[in-house]
Amino acid sequence: YLAFSGQKLILQLNKNPSRLKKQAEKKQKRYTTQSVTLQCNTVDSARPHRPSPKSEMLSQDDPKSRPMLELREKLQPEVIELIKQQRLNRMYEGTCFRKISARRRQDKFWYCRLSPNHKVLHYGDIEEFSQGQISPESLQEKVTVADIKAVVTGKDCPHMKEKGALKNKELLELAFSIHHNSDEYLNFIAPDKHEFCIWTDGLNAVLGKEMTSELTKSDMDTLVNMELKLRLLDLENIQIPDVPPPVPKEPSTYDFVYDFSQQHI
Template identity: 65%
Template sequence: MRATQEDFDKVMQVVREQIIRTLTSKPTSLELFKTKVYALNYSEILKLRQTERMHQEETLAAPVLELREKLKPELLELIKQQRLNRLCEGTLFRKISSRRRQDKLWYCRLSPNHKVLHYGDVEDGLESPPIESLQEKIPVADIKTLLIGKDCPHMREKGAGKQNKDVLELAFTITYDMEEYCLNFIAPTRYEFCLWTDGLNVLMGKEMTSERTKSDLDILLSMEIKLRLLDLESIPIPDAPPVIPQPPSNFNFCYDFSHIEQ
């Protein structure tokens, strides 16, 4: 019995899936890679496909999508609080001078009442200075705009075109006091950049726009929905709620207890 092209394509698809799924687990050696590939046989792949298909059907069901929308405001509020708490802890930033020297450090943190940004230069090695030691202040009410990347003044200076792309992606600026003054930042990591730009947007009453917000929201939604659906495991979720029956023609079947109370 000769194998058809369709059979050959199915075999190649399984082999490809074996390799991709094994590489996703990041094996640390060639031997471990071979072991995992051999363990991931055709029957195991079929089980994984079925599980993933059931999970996808559950997450795309209309009631689940409706639940996601109801959970979003609560979880977004949780993310906002986390961002503000992180700003209150503060971050150590590096200062780029006109000569592009990166040897000076400064610290910025939000006051516990979320009304003032405190900042100031710090000595190398001082990771978390007390808020009282930061002499410079900016009232949050005076912050006007948030600029990022190439729109920042310190990225538009002479020679800024030669800036490393990684530095450009970490730059942000706040303008304050009728937009006449600005405070320039270079975040230590992309993660800190997302936290600070999100937190500053929250302080200004705007939406959080970083990729970290989307990632955090997706993770929280996934976890919350799984917890809510634990009691419904292996139970199919309908696409629409059941039809509500018509009320009975009368309620004479109800027993009147009022005469007992008398």
Template identity: 60%
Template sequence: MLHYGDVEENAENPPIETLQEKIPVADIKGLLMGKDCPHMKENKGKQNKQDLDLAFSITYDVEEYSLNFIAPSRTDFCLWTDGLSVLLGREMSSEAMRSELEILLSMEIKLRLLDLENIPIPDSAPVVPKPPSNYNFCYDFSQTEQ
């Protein structure tokens, strides 16, 4: 279920009990982004480029209604649209996903290029040593050496 409702702009994580409306994820038919959103089509000419880039809509089964959103930031937009895409069984397509995938792939390539010949890699983690008897790791300068 996707729970939603009107919330004050500065409110953080409202309790689920306060969100009276809900949609079963199975009823979600589509995810529209940018100029394809119904609320962006209605305000044609009135919207600015930033709002257009952050707009997304969820269309659902109940008489083809839609929930319309404008994300507060590009990061939030990417998180929401990627998450909803995964729920709908589609590919994630945001630039944040592509950036993170590139980071992971470059790390994998770097690991594969490491010269690990004749270096045994253990199957289990090493044993953690016992903690020290005390944590007095400083030298006492108060006594003068004679």
């Protein structure tokens, strides 16, 4: 078989040597290209993967990256204090609440506001619904913040423990009470969910407790994200290291400060 193939090759070479030469060059070129491609793939697979600068920048801007988490954690105390001041300022302006009578008539109102020094809650009945501020002098009753023992919400409120009130989900979501003195309660029905969060957060703030309402969580995320974007504006297209740079070594000598007491001639 080999002898026959050799004779066939010699005959083809004698008949058309140029054609056979072109076919050989074409096959050699194809085999060379495949060999180079195979070698490149082998080298790339053995080489450790390195992310491009663009992908590195995207990973650094990721909210879950280490630098972003550290910056977010640093900003949270400032944002919490800002939210706390907003809650206290809103309580200082005061809010008009509806009174729930035994007959479920909602035609009476009362007003409550926090004193400027955040130490006293002034409240009292009013004849009609008011959206403006009412002076503390016109409010007959008051509760000292130091006498407040706890703030309860929902079904734990005394005015929500009746059977009819427990069936009203809307009232349960807006109800909160202040437990003060020995066994006295100041009961509230907030006009809406926003005011409910404002007052429960504010009361917890003056008592030195954590603000845990849904509004606080939403405000926290919004303000922290805004502050992050503002602080990162000047760092656009600048690579942020994952770890802080090492502290340089101390100099071998500190005799590099010019001594003005010596006179040089």
